[in-house]
Amino acid sequence: MLHLARLRTLHEFARLGTVHEAARSLAYSPSAVSQQLTQLERDVGIALTEKAGRRLVLTAAGRVLAQHARTLLEDVERAEADLAATKPVLSGVLRVASFQSVMLSLIPPALTILFERHPELQVEVHQREAEAAYAGLLTHEFDLVLGEEYPGLDERHRAGVQREALLEDPLLLAIPREGSWAGARGLEDLSEANWTADPDTVLPGIWVRSRLRAQGIEPRVRFETIDLLLQAHLVRSGHAVAIIPGLVAREHLTGADLLELTDSPHRRLHTAVRTGRSADPATRALRSALAEAAGALEAVPPGS
CATH class of the missing domain: 3.40.190.10 (Periplasmic binding protein-like II)
Structure with a gap:
């Protein structure tokens, strides 16, 4: 008989690729994951894993069962959803x-x-x-x-x-109303400006730098932060310019000028x-x- 908990362990091992990562995902010890996989092999009577150098990998049978495990786990959640739909009150x-x-x-x-x-x-x-x-x-x-x-x-x-689409949010150029960059009409006026932006390791920071470089501007990012409220404050106080999502700009940049960029980019x-x-x-x-x-x-x- 196949046990759901062991199938979940197999699924996590297949998804993440190592015993240690599967253990961390499941909040198990690595030895507990190994034991679960060994017991599952006994349940089905066929090898599900094998050594490849120092790594443990799935056999062909292991890959087949892992795919079924994913389907079964999804079906369990669908069953839970169907049962929840019979309740008179959502809780x-x-x-x-x-x-x-x-x-x-x-x-x-x-x-x-x-x-x-x-x-x-x-x-x-x-x-x-x-x-x-x-x-x-x-x-x-x-x-x-x-x-x-x-x-x-x-x-x-x-x-x-x-996934389901939710909203398209405009990306706006935010400029202080006082200071060296006040009155700028677009990116072409900001080649020497100080910028605030997300780090270049996350999507917003990657996109901003790419956009500026496409305009021939090597951004001088003086203030690197994922905190959009801090970015907005740095713009309002005249210390930097930024490209800010509309969701933030509409509430937190009333003291700055907001300009549309060429081609009106949006994040989704x-x-x-x-x-x-x-x-x-x-x-x-x-x-x-x-x-x-x-x-x-x-x-x-x-x-x-």
Whole structure:
């Protein structure tokens, strides 16, 4: 007989590639993972793993069973979703991973909508960058992830994850109203400016630098931070210029000039859940609330 817990261990080993990574994902010890895999081999009567140098890898049979394990685990979540749909009231806790700009502008109104409709449903929100958020989604630490994509820099699609588009958010050039760069009419006037931007290891920072270099500007990033509120404050106080998402600009840059960039680039926001959880009533209710909140947000007029 196949045991679901052992199949989950096999799935995590197949997904992550090492015993140590699977152990960390499952909050097991490496020896416990090895024992689970060994017991699963006894259950099925065929070798599922083999040594390749110093590494443990799946055999052909192991790969076949790992694929079935993923399907079975998704079916379990679908069954849980179907059972939840029979309950008269939505309750429980949804765990969400998000990034700062959405936490500031979109999640609060979405939670207001959600709690008005489903007061027994609770939501936990955790700020995470993309890799940590998706890792947590696949290990069941989170139930839903809010993600983003920048022009030409698509977030990679992951097996077992279902995504829905949420919002297109304009990327605006933010310029101080006082100081050396006040009155600039576009990027062409900012070749010597001080910039504030995300690090070049995350999508927003990669995109901003790429955009500026495409305009012939080698950005002088004097203030590197993932904190968009700090970026906004540095612009308002005249210390830097920046390219800021509209969700942040509309509320936190009223003391700065906002200009559209050539070709009006937008970042694309989406929600992501495990495939088996996409029909869960609580998940659908949260997605609906997020979509309604997103639809209510007005575009930021340049220069407002």
